[in-house]
Amino acid sequence: MTLRVSILLLLLGWAFAGAAATIEVCAGCKVKTITEAIQQATAGDIVLIKSGFYAEGNIVVDKPLTLRGEGYPVLDGRMTEEALTITADSVTVEGLKIQNSGHNQLKDLAAIRVQRRKDYIIRNNILFNSFFGIYLEYAGAGIVEGNTIIGKAESEMNAGNAIHAWYVNNLTVRNNHLSGHRDGIYFEFVSDSHIHDNRSTGNVRYGLHFMFSNDDAYYCNIFDQNGAGVAVMFSKRITMTDNLFEHNWGRAAYGLLLKEITDADILRNHFTDNTLGIMLEGAARIRYENNVFKSNGWALQISGGCEDNHFTRNNFLNNALDLVVNGRANNNSFDGNYWSEYNGYDLDRNGNGDVPHRPVKLYSYILTQAPEAIVLLRSFFIDLLNFSEKISPALTPDNVLDNRPLMQPVS
Amino acid sequence: MLKIMKYTLSDLLRSRWGLLYLGFFLLLTLSLLWLSGDVSKVVISLMNVVLILCPLIAVMFGVMYFYNSREFTELLLAQPIRRSDIFWGQYLGLALSLSISLLLGVGLPFLLYGLFGSTEIWNFFVLITTGVFLSFIFSGLAFYIALRNDNRIRGFGLAILVWLFFAVIYDGIFLLSLILLRDYPLEYYSMVATMFNPIDLSRILILLKLDISALMGYTGAVFRKFLGTGLGTALAFTALLLWVVLPAWSIRRLALRKDF
Numbered sequence: 001m002t003l004r005v006s007i008l009l010l011l012l013g014w015a016f017a018g019a020a021a022t023i024e025v026c027a028g029c030k031v032k033t034i035t036e037a038i039q040q041a042t043a044g045d046i047v048l049i050k051s052g053f054y055a056e057g058n059i060v061v062d063k064p065l066t067l068r069g070e071g072y073p074v075l076d077g078r079m080t081e082e083a084l085t086i087t088a089d090s091v092t093v094e095g096l097k098i099q100n101s102g103h104n105q106l107k108d109l110a111a112i113r114v115q116r117r118k119d120y121i122i123r124n125n126i127l128f129n130s131f132f133g134i135y136l137e138y139a140g141a142g143i144v145e146g147n148t149i150i151g152k153a154e155s156e157m158n159a160g161n162a163i164h165a166w167y168v169n170n171l172t173v174r175n176n177h178l179s180g181h182r183d184g185i186y187f188e189f190v191s192d193s194h195i196h197d198n199r200s201t202g203n204v205r206y207g208l209h210f211m212f213s214n215d216d217a218y219y220c221n222i223f224d225q226n227g228a229g230v231a232v233m234f235s236k237r238i239t240m241t242d243n244l245f246e247h248n249w250g251r252a253a254y255g256l257l258l259k260e261i262t263d264a265d266i267l268r269n270h271f272t273d274n275t276l277g278i279m280l281e282g283a284a285r286i287r288y289e290n291n292v293f294k295s296n297g298w299a300l301q302i303s304g305g306c307e308d309n310h311f312t313r314n315n316f317l318n319n320a321l322d323l324v325v326n327g328r329a330n331n332n333s334f335d336g337n338y339w340s341e342y343n344g345y346d347l348d349r350n351g352n353g354d355v356p357h358r359p360v361k362l363y364s365y366i367l368t369q370a371p372e373a374i375v376l377l378r379s380f381f382i383d384l385l386n387f388s389e390k391i392s393p394a395l396t397p398d399n400v401l402d403n404r405p406l407m408q409p410v411s
Numbered sequence: 412m413l414k415i416m417k418y419t420l421s422d423l424l425r426s427r428w429g430l431l432y433l434g435f436f437l438l439l440t441l442s443l444l445w446l447s448g449d450v451s452k453v454v455i456s457l458m459n460v461v462l463i464l465c466p467l468i469a470v471m472f473g474v475m476y477f478y479n480s481r482e483f484t485e486l487l488l489a490q491p492i493r494r495s496d497i498f499w500g501q502y503l504g505l506a507l508s509l510s511i512s513l514l515l516g517v518g519l520p521f522l523l524y525g526l527f528g529s530t531e532i533w534n535f536f537v538l539i540t541t542g543v544f545l546s547f548i549f550s551g552l553a554f555y556i557a558l559r560n561d562n563r564i565r566g567f568g569l570a571i572l573v574w575l576f577f578a579v580i581y582d583g584i585f586l587l588s589l590i591l592l593r594d595y596p597l598e599y600y601s602m603v604a605t606m607f608n609p610i611d612l613s614r615i616l617i618l619l620k621l622d623i624s625a626l627m628g629y630t631g632a633v634f635r636k637f638l639g640t641g642l643g644t645a646l647a648f649t650a651l652l653l654w655v656v657l658p659a660w661s662i663r664r665l666a667l668r669k670d671f
Contacts, residue, residue: 318452370589372597375605375634378455379614380463381582 026050034059034067034075041065049073049096057081062088069095072126077101077111084112086120094123103131108160110135111149118142126150132160133181141170151180153204156227161186162203165193173198183209184226187216196220206231206257207248210238219243223255229274231257232264241267249275255296258283265289271296277319280306289313290410298324298364302332312336313410316359320377323359325400326368334359338406352404360396362389412496412503415487419504423476429508432468436516444524450531451621454538457517458617461542462610466549467574469509473553474570476505478563488671498666502554502659509546514539534620541613544651548609549574551658558665581608602637606647609654616647 023037023045024030031037035056037047043064051071058081061067065088073096077083080102084093093112102109110132114120118140126148127133133149136142144163153159159182165171171193178184184200187193188211195218200207207223208230210216217239223229224246232238238261245255254276258264264286271277277296278288282305292315293299299319302309309332316322317340336352344355363382366373376382389396423429439460443453477484480501487497521535553570560566585604589597605611619638637643 366586366590370586370593370597372589372593372601373586375601375611375615376582376586377618378459379582379611380459381579381586383459384579 021045022048024048024050025054027052038063038065059084061086061091061093064088064090066092067094067096068092069097069125072097074099077109077130079103082107082109082111082113086112086114086117089117090119091117092121092123093125094121095125097126097128098130099128101127101130103158103160105158108132108135108164110160110164113137114139114142121145122147127162130160132164133162133178134164136163136165136168136171138166139168139171142168143172143174144176145172145174146176148177149179149181150177153181156182156205159204161209162200165190169193177201178207179203183207184223185209187211187213189213191215194218198222199224201225203227209233210235213238217241222246223248228253228257229255231259232261233257233259235261236263238264239267240264240269243269245269245271245274245277247273249273249297254279254301257281258286261286266291270294271299276301279303280309282306284308286310291315293317293319293322295319297321300324302326307331309333313406314338315409316340317409321361321364321367323400324364324368325360325397332400334400334402336404336406337402338409339402340409342402342405344405346407351407353407357402357405358390358393358396358400359402360400361386362396365396412493412500415492415497415500416504416507419480419501420508423505423508424511428472428475429512432472432509433512433516436513437520440517440520444520450521450524451534454531454534454617455621458538458614458621461513461517461538461545462614462617463578465509465513465542465545466578466610469506469546469549470553470556470570470574471567472509473502473505473550474557474566477501477554477557478566485671494666495663498554498558498662499659502551502662505554506547506550509550510543513542513546517542534617537617537620540648541616541651544648544655545609545613548651548654548658551655551662554662555658555665558662558669577608577610582611585611598634602634606650609651612647612650616644 023041025034025037025047031040033056034047034049034054038061041047041063046066046068049067049069051073053074053076055076055078061084075083075096075098077100079100083098083101098111101111111127111130112122113135116138120142122134122144124146128150129152134144149162151159151162161183162178162181163173163185165187167189169191171190173185173195174197176198178198178200179202181203182205184203184207185195186209190213193216197220199222201224203226205227207226208218210232212234214236219241222244226248229245229248248255253274255271255274256278258278258280260282262284266286266288268290271293273295275297277293277299279301281303284306285308288311290313294317296319299316299322301324303326311334314337316337322339322341339357339359342353342357344353344357346353362385440457443456447453484497517539552573556569557566560569605615615634615638638647
């Protein structure tokens with residue numbers, strides 16, 4: 001009985017303290033540093049950091065606290081240290097501006113690190129000039145949202161990722177703006193997680209990068225002007241819907257790279273103005289529906305070892321080349337898409353063209369042999385070659401075709 | 412020279428063929444604009460027409476005009492006029508009349524369509540400029556061929572062959588060489604090879620303005636780096652200018668030596 005009462009009292013006390021205890025930190029306050037405030041605080045307290053400049057080196061949050069910034073107080077890592085290290089469950093960090101956290105290849109320093117804990121919320125922060133922005137390692141469920149992470153990365157070698165997750169599950173990453181890092185978001189061994197409504201732009205390598213991560217979904221994101229949009233590698237059961245892949249161009253740039261991945265769904269995405277829309281290498285059992293490929297150099301490039309990729313109801317609009325297939329077609333299918341290049345007819349008016357469409361041109365075959373032949377793009381000679389190949393296919397794989405191409409674009 | 416040029420120009424602009432050429436471009440551009448409504452797509456469609464047709468018409472028309480006005484030329488030769496003036500005057504008149512037809516035929520519909528309000532004005536400008544260059548280059552070649560060959564059949568045959576060479580055969584040989592030499596780095600080779608064909612060079616110039624994303628990948632990067640800059644563009648136009656100057660200079664040399 002007494003035990004129960006005491007537990008109850010203890011809980012009440014906690015709740016009471018949690019609701020009331022707000023420790024203010026500012027230059028003129030009683031508590032002048034964040035470190036001091038964390039030492040004084042008890043679990044559940046709010047540390048309210050007023051606007052100002054705080055260069056305290058590495059701040060370790062080892063209690064379940066809320067760190068809340070007012071008017072974006074600046075935490076400066078002086079280019080040597082990690083600004084915030086979170087080593088407790090249920091920590092919320094919001095409204096801070098963290099800048100100049102240390103750059104170190106050996107320790108992978110970050111602006112905010114979460115170590116082996118869960119139920120963290122990292123919200124509405126501004127991270128500027130960090131090596132890694134937010135680094136989650138061996139972490140459980142948590143939310144990273146509304147952050148703006150801007151780096152100054154120039155090369156892949158000397159840069160970290162904006163949001164880096166390593167061995168994490170049930171993570172939600174949403175409404176973040178990520179730029180100027182190596183990868184916008186990097187997932188390695190991350191499962192059951194959601195990435196949505198982010199904008200990842202101007203990163204040196206990938207906008208979003210999956211490695212060995214299963215059962216994740218990303219949707220409604222914008223990936224533009226990255227070295228390459230999204231790379232999904234060695235992963236299973238990833239759902240990719242309603243994303244926008246834009247302006248990813250350069251010598252080896254693509255909107256989406258699928259490498260050794262299986263059982264994915266790619267639906268309702270837009271690929272616009274990329275050098276290469278989707279690049280497939282060892283991708284199997286994937287559904288592609290209602291995507292739009294517009295004005296890309298190559299819409300699809302399918303390399304060896306790709307099986308059971310099924311494309312239906314996609315729009316291929318004004319791409320320089322719609323499809324490049326290295327090797328044989330295997331059992332990938334391309335039936336029921338709209339190709340702006342299709343020039344067949346539909347006599348029975350059922351909406352499907354009566355003549356199969358061959359999306360692989362002789363020119364795309366030549367390009368795989370001699371990539372320099374790109375300088376002959378749209379020349380009269382190439383048009384002649386393509387035309388004669390179309391009439392009697394000799395070199396292009398004869399089983400890569402759309403048996404019922406749509407006459408009208410899918411809306 | 413100017414007088415002869417003016418005479419040739421007015422003669423050609425009023426002729427049936429000149430008007431037909433103008434009418435063709437007017438009709439084509441108008442209908443393309445009317446049907447698609449997208450200025451940038453029309454520029455792409457027109458690109459192929461300009462790249463194929465301008466050289467063909469220029470070379471055929473040039474040879475035809477030279478042979479047809481032979482009697483008049485002989486009359487002029489009997490007068491105290493410098494030979495280079497006569498032939499350059501005729502050549503310039505021909506090239507200018509073709510260029511004017513192109514400019515009006517393609518330009519007027521675009522103007523009507525509100526070109527100056529659109530972002531495509533530079534693409535359009537490159538298209539027109541290369542078209543004018545091609546007209547000059549190929550009418551120069553035509554005059555040279557006609558001057559060299561008094562036999563009309565031979566002249567026409569050669570003219571067609573020259574066009575066929577630059578429009579089709581050259582690209583074929585080029586492609587073959589690319590495939591045969593594919594083990595070597597070919598970026599610079601292909602860049603130099605395009606300089607030797609005015610049609611290829613014009614195409615690349617237009618494409619770099621339009622189809623950048625495709626060209627940017629892989630090999631295109633080199634091209635873009637080179638031709639995309641101010642210096643590269645200047646160099647490409649210098650190459651085109653050389654292509655104009657060379658036949659014109661050869662015309663003069665040949666005209667001075669030729670025994671009529």
